[in-house]
Amino acid sequence: MSAGVDAYVRSTALMGTVVSMQVIGHCATDTERVARDAAVDRAFEWCREIEACCSRFDPTSEVSRLLHHVGEAVPASPMLFGALRFALALAQETGGAFDPTIGHLMEARGDNIAYRTRAIVNTAADASHETNWRDVHVDADAKTVTLLKPLMLDLGAVAKGLAVDLAMRELRDYTNFAIDAGGDLYLGGTNAMRAPWVVGIRHPREVDALIQTLHVSNVAVCTSGDYERRLSSNAPPDEHHIIDPRSRTTASASISATVIASSAMVADALATAAFVIGGRDGIALLEQHSVDGLIISKSLERFATRGLSRYVGAVAS
Ligand code: ADP
Ligand code: MG
Numbered sequence: 001m002s003a004g005v006d007a008y009v010r011s012t013a014l015m016g017t018v019v020s021m022q023v024i025g026h027c028a029t030d031t032e033r034v035a036r037d038a039a040v041d042r043a044f045e046w047c048r049e050i051e052a053c054c055s056r057f058d059p060t061s062e063v064s065r066l067l068h069h070v071g072e073a074v075p076a077s078p079m080l081f082g083a084l085r086f087a088l089a090l091a092q093e094t095g096g097a098f099d100p101t102i103g104h105l106m107e108a109r110g111d112n113i114a115y116r117t118r119a120i121v122n123t124a125a126d127a128s129h130e131t132n133w134r135d136v137h138v139d140a141d142a143k144t145v146t147l148l149k150p151l152m153l154d155l156g157a158v159a160k161g162l163a164v165d166l167a168m169r170e171l172r173d174y175t176n177f178a179i180d181a182g183g184d185l186y187l188g189g190t191n192a193m194r195a196p197w198v199v200g201i202r203h204p205r206e207v208d209a210l211i212q213t214l215h216v217s218n219v220a221v222c223t224s225g226d227y228e229r230r231l232s233s234n235a236p237p238d239e240h241h242i243i244d245p246r247s248r249t250t251a252s253a254s255i256s257a258t259v260i261a262s263s264a265m266v267a268d269a270l271a272t273a274a275f276v277i278g279g280r281d282g283i284a285l286l287e288q289h290s291v292d293g294l295i296i297s298k299s300l301e302r303f304a305t306r307g308l309s310r311y312v313g314a315v316a317s
Contacts, residue, residue, distance in 0.1 A: 007192040014047045016115045017182025018189045024176035053079045054105045054159040057114035063153045073144035083158045091133035097218045098243035098273035103152025161268025184222045204255040214311040220264035221303035224275040225256045253278025261291040
């Protein structure tokens with residue numbers, strides 16, 4: 001007889017990746033089953049809404065439409081406003097190592113194919129080429145966004161995390177559940193074996209190997225890896241999808257950065273920022289935010305926050 005509990009799993013292609021949701025526990029009645037399925041439906045719906053709001057690959061998204069209103073204060077949805085305000089604050093804090101205004105740069109470097117339609121996006125022609133986070137203004141009282149120059153926002157480092165946070169709110173009453181949006185995770189409670197969730201961080205250079213295993217409950221875990229997403233197939237082999245906006249070249253300090261935090265949006269963005277900054281300074285950024293993490297350098301040197309040991313090989317509370 002198995003000591004495990006039932007697990008209900010659903011997966012869908014969304015936000016350029018595969019999103020999976022898993023709810024642990026047995027439904028005793030049809031009513032319970034219907035309620036659980038509806039909660040999972042709502043969780044997926046948030047991912048669709050975030051995509052419709054934040055994708056720079058969709059010309060009708062809220063982010064893309066801002067480009068038609070340069071210089072105007074545009075009322076923003078709570079999703080766009082929340083993601084952008086956090087991203088701009090992190091940009092300021094990191095002196096631009098993290099920068100949500102790199103849309104046209106990403107596009108010009110070959111990250112320009114909409115995954116769903118395979119259409120090539122071409123907004124770079126409308127956008128100026130030397131822009132940074134100072135060229136966007138958010139008004140916290142009026143909840144508006146103003147592009148001070150023509151630029152394409154790229155919320156690729158925050159939007160998936162925000163979607164995971166919103167999905168988590170729909171599932172948290174189930175206590176034991178997991179959300180995986182292509183490496184951006186939230187792990188609620190315990191797994192089907194009634195134990196803390198085990199998250200394997202992929203070895204950045206060895207196929208089918210893990211560089212670290214974490215035992216977690218009620219936290220988000222997000223990893224940025226240089227192996228995650230290549231640019232177009234004819235890009236040079238060491239080019240990937242994380243940029244150091246200060247040099248406008250591929251970020252090369254790290255090959256993997258993982259962050260554990262209570263919010264997936266925070267973990268997602270900080271993983272990207274820590275990846276760009278790298279090493280001890282990257283870890284210092286994580287410690288300033290009171291989150292834990294692990295950064296692997298190009299030479300496979302490991303840099304970890306002091307608190308990471310809580311999650312390694314032991315049960316985290
Ligand atoms: P993934 O999308 O593979 O989970 P990340 O969370 O690290 O990876 O996000 C990478 C995405 O973030 C890129 O595809 C791009 O959209 C955006 N990005 C890349 N470099 C930066 C940067 N320096 N600052 C902010 N966003 C970035
Ligand atoms: Mg990230």
